[in-house]
Amino acid sequence: xxxxxxxxxxxxxxxxxxxxxxxxxxxxxxxxxxxxxxxxxxxxxxxxxxxxxxxxxxxxxxxxxxxxxxxxxxxxxxxxxxxxxxxxxxxxxxxxxxxxxxxxxxxxxxxxxxxxxxxxxxxxxxxxxxxxxxxxxxxxxxxxxxxxxxxxxxxxxxxxxxxxxxxxxxxxxxxxxxxxxxxxxxxxxxxxxxxxxxxxxxxxxxxxxxxxxxxxxxxxxxxxxxxxxxxxxxxxxxxxxxxxxxxxxxxxxxxxxxxxxxxxxxxxxxxxxxxxx
Numbered sequence: 345x346x347x348x349x350x351x352x353x354x355x356x357x358x359x360x361x362x363x364x365x366x367x368x369x370x371x372x373x374x375x376x377x378x379x380x381x382x383x384x385x386x387x388x389x390x391x392x393x394x395x396x397x398x399x400x401x402x403x404x405x406x407x408x409x410x411x412x413x414x415x416x417x418x419x420x421x422x423x424x425x426x427x428x429x430x431x432x433x434x435x436x437x438x439x440x441x442x443x444x445x446x447x448x449x450x451x452x453x454x455x456x457x458x459x460x461x462x463x464x465x466x467x468x469x470x471x472x473x474x475x476x477x478x479x480x481x482x483x484x485x486x487x488x489x490x491x492x493x494x495x496x497x498x499x500x501x502x503x504x505x506x507x508x509x510x511x512x513x514x515x516x517x518x519x520x521x522x523x524x525x526x527x528x529x530x531x532x533x534x535x536x537x538x539x540x541x542x543x544x545x546x547x548x549x550x551x552x553x554x555x556x557x558x559x560x561x562x563x564x565x566x567x568x569x570x571x572x573x574x575x576x577x578x579x580x581x582x583x584x585x586x587x588x589x590x591x592x593x594x595x596x597x598x599x600x601x602x603x604x605x606x607x608x609x610x611x612x613x614x615x616x617x618x619x620x621x
Contacts, residue, residue, distance in 0.1 A: 346434030353386040353496035356439035365397040373428045375404040375421040402428045440475040446526045450511045462533045544573045552621030574620035
C-alpha cells in the first residue's frame with residue numbers, strides 16, 4: 345500500500361518527508377489552500393523537494409480566501425488527501441506532534457465543542473507520525489537542525505490574530521509533564537470514543553430506515569450521536585448544529601417534507617420514518 349505523505353513545506357512535514365523519502369511506496373501530496381499570496385511558493389517548494397527524491401507529486405488547489413476558518417481549511421485539505429489516497433490505493437501520513445495535540449484540545453475547549461473535541465486527529469485511516477511516538481515540537485526542531493532540513497515558515501505562525509497562535513503562546517509555559525498528562529488523557533479518550541462508536545454502529549438499522557418515534561423523548565446527546573453515525577454511513581460530514589437541525593426536523597416536520605443535508609444531499613421525512621442510506 346502506498347504512503348501518501350501530507351507535506352505542507354513546514355518543518356514537521358519536511359522531516360516526515362526525509363524519513364520516508366527512500367521508501368519506494370511513498371508519494372507526496374500538497375494542498376494549496378489559496379489563503380495567502382505566498383502559498384504558491386510553498387507548493388513549488390514541496391514540488392521541487394519531491395522531484396529531488398524522485399517521488400510522485402500530487403497538487404491540490406483551493407481558493408479559500410484569507411478569512412477561511414481553520415476547520416474549513418482542514419476539511420478541504422483532507423478531502424484532497426483522501427482523494428489522492430483512493431487514487432493510489434494508499435494511506436495518509438501526516439506530521440503531528442504533542443504540541444499540536446494540546447493546542448487543538450485547548451482550542452476546542454475554548455470554542456465549547458462537544459466531547460469529540462477532546463480527541464482531535466482521531467481518524468483510524470490516518471497515521472499521525474511523531475504524535476504516535478509522543479514527540480514534541482522541540483524534538484522535531486532539534487532533529488531537523490541536526491539533519492539540516494530546509495523548510496518553509498508559515499508567516500501566520502508569528503501573528504497573534506489567530507486563536508491557535510494565542511493559545512500556543514499561553515501553553516508555552518507548560519512543563520513537559522503537563523504535556524504528557526494531556527497525551528495520556530487523550531489516549532484514554534480515544535479508546536473510549538472507539539468503544540462508543542462501536543456500540544452506536546451496532547444499534548443502527550441495517551436498512552438505513554429510522555423510525556421518527558425513536559427520537560421522541562430521547563436524550564439529545566444520544567440522538568445526535570446516532571444521527572451522526574447514520575450520516576457518516578452516507579458519507580455525509582455534518583457539524584453538531586446541522587445534526588441538531590436534523591433532529592428538530594425529525595421531531596417537528598410535517599410528513600413528506602424534505603430536509604437538505606450537507607454536500608448537496610437530501611432526505612424526505614415521512615410520516616413515521618426516514619431513510620439515511
